[in-house]
Amino acid sequence: xxxxxxxxxxxxxxxxxxxxxxxxxxxxxxxxxxxxxxxxxxxxxxxxxxxxxxxxxxxxxxxxxxxxxxxxxxxxxxxxxxxxxxxxxxxxxxxxxxxxxxxxxxxxxxxxxxx
Amino acid sequence: xxxxxxxxxxxxxxxxxxxxxxxxxxxxxxxxxxxxxxxxxxxxxxxxxxxxxxxxxxxxxxxxxxxxxxxxxxxxxxxxxxxxxxxxxxxxxxxxxxxxxxxxxxxxxxxxxx
Numbered sequence: 001x002x003x004x005x006x007x008x009x010x011x012x013x014x015x016x017x018x019x020x021x022x023x024x025x026x027x028x029x030x031x032x033x034x035x036x037x038x039x040x041x042x043x044x045x046x047x048x049x050x051x052x053x054x055x056x057x058x059x060x061x062x063x064x065x066x067x068x069x070x071x072x073x074x075x076x077x078x079x080x081x082x083x084x085x086x087x088x089x090x091x092x093x094x095x096x097x098x099x100x101x102x103x104x105x106x107x108x109x110x111x112x113x114x115x
Numbered sequence: 116x117x118x119x120x121x122x123x124x125x126x127x128x129x130x131x132x133x134x135x136x137x138x139x140x141x142x143x144x145x146x147x148x149x150x151x152x153x154x155x156x157x158x159x160x161x162x163x164x165x166x167x168x169x170x171x172x173x174x175x176x177x178x179x180x181x182x183x184x185x186x187x188x189x190x191x192x193x194x195x196x197x198x199x200x201x202x203x204x205x206x207x208x209x210x211x212x213x214x215x216x217x218x219x220x221x222x223x224x225x226x227x228x229x
Contacts (some may be wrong), residue, residue, distance in 0.1 A: 004158075031214065031215070033214070033216065033217075035217075041221075042205070042219050042220060042221045042222055043159070043205060043207075043217075043219040043222075044219070045216040045217065045218065047214075048214025048215070048216055049214075050214065055214035056214035056216055058216075091158060091159065093159075093217075095215075098215070099215070101147045101164065101166035101167075101209065102215070103149075103161050103164065104161075104217060105161075106151075106158040106159040106160070107158050108157055108158040109157075109158050
């Protein structure tokens with residue numbers, strides 16, 4: 001069964017450093033998402049992406065964040081200058097169609113630790 | 116704005132007992148509701164979803180949920196808990212338009228005891 005994959009599974013970085021989290025969505029999907037979950041808190045939406053542009057972003061997704069689909073398979077989240085509060089589990093998700101009822105399939109997540 | 120509220124951050128049941136995890140929604144338009152499960156150190160897996168086709172929705176692993184508009188609820192149930200059901204469960208609502216983002220509840224940690 002097709003699945004969303006994410007690399008790395010765990011990333012440790014120093015405050016102020018840039019990180020890139022990588023995702024490979026399911027191959028025929030067109031809509032891509034990043035969510036994050038700070039330890040002990042709920043899953044929060046960061047950004048959605050369709051047709052090579054951001055379709056929606058949350059207040060969390062400030063100028064320090066960017067997303068890119070550099071080729072036909074990868075979807076990346078870049079944090080330009082990491083802060084301690086960026087430490088969280090980051091989930092990538094994808095879905096095939098436009099509808100609100102379509103299932104978003106989630107990857108296993110990347111745990112980001114900022115020291 | 117659409118939102119969901121999960122009552123009870125921790126629920127403990129005995130193996131074989133009924134599982135009931137509560138979710139209430141707030142929405143000015145007909146909502147699309149989802150239940151996801153997160154096993155330790157894993158991602159989110161869809162259990163079931165409500166898309167207005169039927170109010171009683173059956174999902175994987177014996178779970179089901181009933182959409183009740185009058186109570187603005189979408190509670191998750193399973194008749195008989197199994198040890199393998201121990202996980203965190205998230206209720207979510209999908210927004211219409213834009214990117215159809217999911218807005219999650221705070222989650223309920225289910226513990227199953229012998």
